[in-house]
Amino acid sequence: NMLATTIGGRTFNNCMMNAAGIRCQSKQDLDALVQSDAGAYVTKSATPQKRAGNPSPRMHTLPHGSINSMGLPNNGLDYYLNYVIADQQKRPGTTNFLSVAGTSLADNLAMLHQIQASEYTGFVELNLSCPNVPGKPQVGYDFDRVHTVLDQVFDFYTKPLGVKLPPYFDLVHFDQIAAILNQYPLTFVNSINSIGNALVVDPQSEQVVIRPKGGYGGIGGASVKPTALANVRGLALRLKPEIAIVGTGGILNGVDVFEHILCGASMVQIGTQFGYEGIPLFDRLATELTDIMKKKGYTSIDDFRGKLKTFD
Numbered sequence: 001n002m003l004a005t006t007i008g009g010r011t012f013n014n015c016m017m018n019a020a021g022i023r024c025q026s027k028q029d030l031d032a033l034v035q036s037d038a039g040a041y042v043t044k045s046a047t048p049q050k051r052a053g054n055p056s057p058r059m060h061t062l063p064h065g066s067i068n069s070m071g072l073p074n075n076g077l078d079y080y081l082n083y084v085i086a087d088q089q090k091r092p093g094t095t096n097f098l099s100v101a102g103t104s105l106a107d108n109l110a111m112l113h114q115i116q117a118s119e120y121t122g123f124v125e126l127n128l129s130c131p132n133v134p135g136k137p138q139v140g141y142d143f144d145r146v147h148t149v150l151d152q153v154f155d156f157y158t159k160p161l162g163v164k165l166p167p168y169f170d171l172v173h174f175d176q177i178a179a180i181l182n183q184y185p186l187t188f189v190n191s192i193n194s195i196g197n198a199l200v201v202d203p204q205s206e207q208v209v210i211r212p213k214g215g216y217g218g219i220g221g222a223s224v225k226p227t228a229l230a231n232v233r234g235l236a237l238r239l240k241p242e243i244a245i246v247g248t249g250g251i252l253n254g255v256d257v258f259e260h261i262l263c264g265a266s267m268v269q270i271g272t273q274f275g276y277e278g279i280p281l282f283d284r285l286a287t288e289l290t291d292i293m294k295k296k297g298y299t300s301i302d303d304f305r306g307k308l309k310t311f312d
């Protein structure tokens, strides 16, 4: 069908899925995604043990986006690993994404050892926005640390794995992170995570809108699309072809999906808008994207993936 895509030898019948963190924390959430038109699901980033996360209000949705400082609330790795293994037994031949975000390298390695030893055959999405040692920026912004983490992961992990990256804002950073990632047998790179440590103010109450971190949080939604497209394109132009790109950020409508694919994405993830609209989003986006493709004479996303034109 027109929206099928292939990553790491696995074919998905739809190139659209949820982004980690949004409506994917509970079994009920995940069951709804299984029943939906989404091509796959990703589970809420897991830590070794269940976490309550930050005190509320910890997320605020605006017309043009959202801000969140959830603090990794999740049911713990065992919960999600059990879910995806049960699901792959029920639906052999389907591939989904298990997201992990340890709050330390030791936690990430312990979780990956557990997954490696399990009968899970799907993808792992390693969240590199996870915190680093105190006083250092998040892992995704500490390139030496990214090297160290991936060296230690690929010392033992042999199942398909990708990394979730924060947004970069300097072309030299695209060069540097791509040069590192190209050294590893990654199945995919997911770009972007929310734009970190933004601040939303309520001028009426003269107060920030979320409790954690003095109101600082990650931004998602329409306002991040130009940054998301820049990162998808920047990585698509620099990463070796074996590494597929998952495009995330600022997708509200089918045309936004089209733009992400034009910039090089093989799969797209929707966060903020999925949080807003719920499961009907996937059917609406599939219809809108299919209409755009038909108007342009495309029968597969392969016809236009990565084919963004410049002026010269």
Ligand SMILES: CC(C)(C)CCc1c(C(=O)O)[nH]c(=O)[nH]c1=O
Pocket (backbone or CB within 6 Å): 021, 045, 068, 069, 070, 071, 072, 073, 101, 127, 129, 130, 131, 193, 194, 218
């Ligand atoms: C930011 C972390 C809490 C370290 C990771 C989890 C996460 C969160 C979160 O759980 O606060 N929110 C995001 O927008 N992106 C993320 O990757």
